[in-house]
Amino acid sequence: MACICPIDLQFAPEISALLQSPPSHETQEYFDNLIAERPCHGVKVKLDGELGKGVYADAEFKDGELVLKDQILVGSQHSTNKMDCFVCGSCFRFIGSIELQIGRKLYFKGLGASSSNHCPSDSSDEEDNSCAIEDANLGECSASVSKGGIALSQEFIESLMGGQLLLPYSEKFSLPSPCPCPGGCGEEFYCSKSCADIDWETCHSLLCSSEKSKPSCRRALSKFVEHANDTNDIFILAAKVIAMTSLRYKSLKEAHLKEVGSIAPRDATVNLSLLLEAWKPVSLGYKKRWWDCIALPEDVENCNEAVFRLQLKELAFESLQLLKEAIFDEECAPLFSLEIYGHIVGMFELNNLDLVVASPVEDYFLYVDDLPGSPKKAAEAVTRPILDALDDGYSICCEGTAFFPLQSCMNHSCCPNAKAFKRDNDRDGQATIIALRPIQIGEEVTISYIDEDLPYEERQKLLADYGFRCKCRKCLEEKAN
Template identity: 70%
Template sequence: MEGICPIDSQFSHEISALLKPPPAHQLQEYFDNLIRTRQYLGLKVKHDGEFGKGVYADSDFGEGELVLKDQMLVGAQHSSNKINCLVCGFCFRFIGSIELQIGRRLYLQGLGVSTSNGCGRETFSHNSHDHCQVDSSEDEDNCYMEDHDELGECASSSSKDKVPLPKGVVESLMNGELALPYPKEFPLPSAIACSGGCGEAYYCSKLCAEADWESSHSLLCTGEKSESICREALSKFIQHANETNDIFLLAAKVICFTILRYKKLKKAHLKEQEKYTSAIVLKNGDLPLLLEAWKPISMGFKKRWWDCIALPDDVHSCDEAAFRAQIKELAFTSLKLLKEAIFCKGCEPLFSLEIYGHIIGMFELNNLDLVVASPVEDYFLYIDDLPYPQKKKAEEITRQFLDALGDDYSVPCQGTAFFPLQSCMNHSCYPNAKAFKREEDRDGQATIIALRPIFKEEEVTISYIDEDLPFDERQALLADYGFRCKCPKCLEEEP
């Protein structure tokens, strides 16, 4: 298996430079700047801790107080979840209208598109490591916990018991001809189609559409305005990711993000050169520009995907080497398709298997589940809570849609995302903070809340696992993250 990607040997020097952990002063400067510009008040990143870098309180936080709302560097909705939820392709807010959300979901169900809620693990899933952003549910083991009891008598239908509706009714709901009662209680931003013409990405605003285009979508758009070098190859890459593991789509976003930043830097550099007759020639060719473009990614803790992925329960330890080789092969197939679609000469080292493996490994070790609660669930709960005559009247219209949706009525937006600051938070089995979506958190940002008072200079810790598990089970789960926990709780419980 060694040496399957020629770029790896050709660019070994550049790859080492890209994967070298940034020096402490650069790291400090980067995070100080991030915290300042994004106004992440009361926090700082320090690198002198026992476990590499960590996030520390720079002021006191009270119990239940918001510690951080972190904007993702890259994120993606799970492919299977796209059927259930129409969300902004950049900030992951629900868009359109309640009617469009329900109508579209039923329409796609009617076409026979799979409506798995994304909990099902795909082949070689990366999700085993994603930390959960739990919503108001009490059960932290289950990121997708849905509290059906709240809906009282409405929560009657299981997925199998869905009552299909005539196509005409579904279409009229989807195209706005049929209005549901009380839609004004749940206003959603209009869906703005991607200007590249792919018909796949939609946004909540022009701002989000432009930001996504500039960040990565200009290269990943399959529409006619795409800047991809081969749209056919791009479609094949996307299809392969959808069929195997949609984490490849997120890795592609990282590569596109870096290429687009590199191109911007290169343009600015050439402009500078034109201004001065004595042209500044960069040492090491374009590597300094590529390193600068890659900087936000260089800050993330990384290992190779096929080395750090947890062995699935159904793979015997004697098959471990074969399993890891298979993962590597799968990543290489994906990379070859991506290279055909978006290759950029100045960024050639990014198309090495070593870099691709480390990007996906970074997600494996750091990513947080992306969960945004559904306004469709809120809508049916609202109808269920109406006083008597209004409820009966509303249900004469809404009941058929709830029955047609079955259990899927409450499926939230689900995906995975890498957050620059949250990903610096170390683990503790006695954490003082947790990822927790409050009622008002309706987009894809990571929300970290204090579990108890956190004092200035204290490290902010979260739990990567269910911290209520017995000691041995916790250690086994944390071994998948490559460490043995030495938090105060573990030291006390260690036999």
């Protein structure tokens, strides 16, 4: 396949402008405003000529103290994880009920391989739940069998998902009721109308597969998602970035036209200044083309590296063509170039942070296990067969990938003074950065991109994929020895 994208040639100047970093004063202003919006104001982003930018303490932090909670710019739950965790499509908080979460796990465990987030219970209307469950063909998952050989009947699983069966003490772990997608696609659910509206306005209105969208676009979008699930779901994140930027552009253009008292021109020419403004949140992430920056797998010999990287480029090209068929907008054409697409995916490869939200199902079973005497015995008469049937699956977290604008500014150290760590009360997808030791005012806040306990040479090899050699105190001391 020839990876030739006409847009890359037609809009070369616009693409070049998009890949340039904004002026330093605009960058500083952007991050200052972001920090002012966050709940933690004890940090500051500073621009550095050698490292690009870094996060510095603007207050003193004690060991174990919260340094920063950073909101997601764009994130996505892994497709395979959707079988185990029913979460908000915007903030990734668990939704529904303990019974629904457990019922879905058992349902998909019996059904076998499937990556759909839709099952008969994914509805905010209890009557609809019941009807859907009665109509569903659950013959292939009529029972999940526990390690002890106790079968959980189809009726039992249905009752959990439909809300007819309540587990003991589950009321202590209440979860938000599922709120459906505003477009009615049946694929995305949210913890609140607020989250649903935010996701709709941010990107989902362009990526919604509801019956309201054009059939051709819906089919193309379905093919795009299927391709991403079969190859690399990082493409889903890239699609969200393009959708987010396109919608921001439309909003900025509408505001601009109102301000100047004009109407939209008939020709769909690109307003580059507005497109750059819409692109700004993404432009500040460190980017290299995906097929250039991804680490060479150990099973690929150096002599085959060029072939390997060309295969990645072709994969990205296939994904982009499917996305263009679904949501292409002529006014935002430069965003659909292969060069831009490669840099977006590369940004996630180099800047992403694992999105992890602890499961309340694990907390529920731990609570039952900690009950005293007779209450525990009575509760376990119901929960033990469920726990055995779930096996290790009872503790699976929500897992995905996300880009966090402030966290991504944190530089690496092999002896970091902070780390990404979720506390017991952190129940959504925000990045939580905790101090590993006391941090003084003016000190740079650093995290480790890799396992810092590895030997020096192994650490340097892994960090080479990020484009630098580490010169932290630990590396300098070990190099000298």
